[in-house]
Amino acid sequence: MAANPDVAAVVESGGLASGLQHYLGIGETEGRSLFPGSFDEQWYRQRYPDIVEAISQGVFTSGLEHYLAFGREEQRSVSPLFELDYFDTYPDVRSARDAGGIYLSAADHYSVAGQFEGRQTTFSGTTGNDTVVGGAALDTLTGVQLDVGQCFVGGTLVGGQCREYDSIGVNEQDVLIGGPGIDTFELGRAQGGRAFVNFLAFYQGGGESDFARIENFEPGRDRLLVAGQLGAPDILAPGVEFETSPEGVKVYSIDNVGVGVPTSRDLVAIIAGIGDPNDVLNSTTFINSQNQFAMT
Ligand SMILES: [Ca+2]
Ligand SMILES: [Ca+2]
Numbered sequence: 001m002a003a004n005p006d007v008a009a010v011v012e013s014g015g016l017a018s019g020l021q022h023y024l025g026i027g028e029t030e031g032r033s034l035f036p037g038s039f040d041e042q043w044y045r046q047r048y049p050d051i052v053e054a055i056s057q058g059v060f061t062s063g064l065e066h067y068l069a070f071g072r073e074e075q076r077s078v079s080p081l082f083e084l085d086y087f088d089t090y091p092d093v094r095s096a097r098d099a100g101g102i103y104l105s106a107a108d109h110y111s112v113a114g115q116f117e118g119r120q121t122t123f124s125g126t127t128g129n130d131t132v133v134g135g136a137a138l139d140t141l142t143g144v145q146l147d148v149g150q151c152f153v154g155g156t157l158v159g160g161q162c163r164e165y166d167s168i169g170v171n172e173q174d175v176l177i178g179g180p181g182i183d184t185f186e187l188g189r190a191q192g193g194r195a196f197v198n199f200l201a202f203y204q205g206g207g208e209s210d211f212a213r214i215e216n217f218e219p220g221r222d223r224l225l226v227a228g229q230l231g232a233p234d235i236l237a238p239g240v241e242f243e244t245s246p247e248g249v250k251v252y253s254i255d256n257v258g259v260g261v262p263t264s265r266d267l268v269a270i271i272a273g274i275g276d277p278n279d280v281l282n283s284t285t286f287i288n289s290q291n292q293f294a295m296t
């Protein structure tokens with residue numbers, strides 16, 4: 001409302017029940033937002049095609065209307081900031097929101113307060129091509145699409161809400177831009193099965209045509225999170241190789257689909273502007289069965 005003093009004045013005079021009512025009534029068509037730090041109408045529609053469909057059918061007039069009616073409760077993300085992780089990490093923020101605090105979303109809290117308090121965040125993309133930009137604190141950036149799903153332990157449904165991956169980067173070209181803070185660029189994941197955990201590199205499947213381009217990478221400060229192990233693959237984890245190129249250091253994944261038979265070597269990332277592969281290697285955390293990893 002600070003950005004819309006005329007609206008604030010009307011609200012203070014009691015002319016409108018709230019600024020929100022103004023937005024839904026008039027502000028929307030005037031093209032201004034009461035939540036400039038958080039709600040991104042364009043991103044919301046790109047991220048959730050079901051809402052675009054509902055708008056086209058006249059069920060909602062905007063993504064924001066959907067968000068206020070349902071999306072907030074469903075923990076839909078209003079921007080690349082992944083709501084579920086933030087609320088899970090910071091239950092105090094969730095409690096404040098549920099108690100009627102001024103923050104509509106995790107992204108709202110982060111933009112106004114969280115980033116200056118050093119709160120950790122995850123920024124994620126969609127199943128399409130994205131540009132994901134880091135913030136000022138400890139951020140994880142990934143170009144793949146995350147969602148809120150059910151929780152499983154060892155293949156058994158245990159209820160609750162857990163992070164789920166909607167895509168693994170196949171046929172995606174994402175740009176991940178590090179912020180001034182310490183960024184972790186997530187290029188793969190561990191996934192739990194009924195019997196064992198295996199490890200999956202993102203952007204593996206389309207060869208040179210799917211990859212993440214990482215910009216503003218700060219060696220020794222930022223981290224790469226890569227699924228696999230340096231060199232050859234084993235039965236659970238892909239192999240990983242780094243290669244110098246004029247564009248920067250290229251990261252390749254050697255798939256482990258057919259260990260013992262010829263395997264494919266697939267570009268997963270280009271670390272732009274970095275000349276020495278050791279700068280990347282020394283800033284890489286490998287997630288595989290030999291190392292510590294967080295299963296999500
Ligand atoms: Ca993407
Ligand atoms: Ca950084």
Ligand SMILES: [Ca+2]
Pocket residue numbers: 203204205206207208209210211266267268
């Ligand atoms: Ca690829």
